[in-house]
Amino acid sequence: MDGRAFEEKETGEAARLGKPIAQVAALPYRRTADGDAEILLSRQTGRFILPKGWPMKGRPDREAAGQEAGEEAGVVGTLHEQSVGSFHYWKRLKDTFVPVTVEVYPLHVQQELDEWEEQKNRRRAWLKPDQAALLVDEPKLAALLESIAPELARF
Template sequence: MAKAPPNSKPLPQVAAVPVRRRHDGTAEILLVTTRSTKRWTLPKGWPVKKLKGSEAAAKEAFEEGGVVGRIRKKPIGRYLYWKRMDGYFSLCKVRLYVLNVAAEHSDWPEKGERLRSWFKWQDAADLVEEPGLRKLLKGVCI
């Protein structure tokens, strides 16, 4: 599988970092599996016309993980990764927005295509395979 040309600009993506607090105050993060390889990751996708980056990230959180809540307007960081496309890889630059989860739905658009699960923050950082995302999660305190 070929990679994108080396001089091509990274494609923009947005991701939600769905967070909830346990009764003891510790933070948990929701991860979802990818459709094809079933790796754990954050809900993420392409920017949406007429939506701010944070709003598009909140939309992804609902579609991929069935969660809604209050999204922060400013990203907490960015990372690069190679996205598997049809026959090649494209470099993507992902902006992450924290979503303070208010509700978790039992049904959501991509329920039949993905798994979702809550993890302690450190465990989530260890489970994701993208090195940039792992480093970012390990360096962030929410």
């Protein structure tokens, strides 16, 4: 069984047992020369998203979010200790949909890698928070992106 099939099996079983399904996401950001904040979204299969994935045993959630940022968007930097919020979405599995709650950890980007693990499948885009909010599909994530802009400028 490959990793994706195992992930779907485990996630589907947890959902059927009524267990909450959780993921972690990085919110990569940087400041422009004039002090404004920009957020990095990655694009896969036509959707703009934050780099996200599953919590990892033995690692804090924020570190798992940072690893996803490196693998999915090719960025590294300093992670914030605390989440800035969460959002919900419906994950499509092979034969069902399951609700997932995603905890979001800011990542102040210090380096963009020229090559990264998922480079062939994803594109990255730096956007102002209000632009990013318009491009994501999840309403609560859009609201989070809009509300975080003043805070990112102070980080």
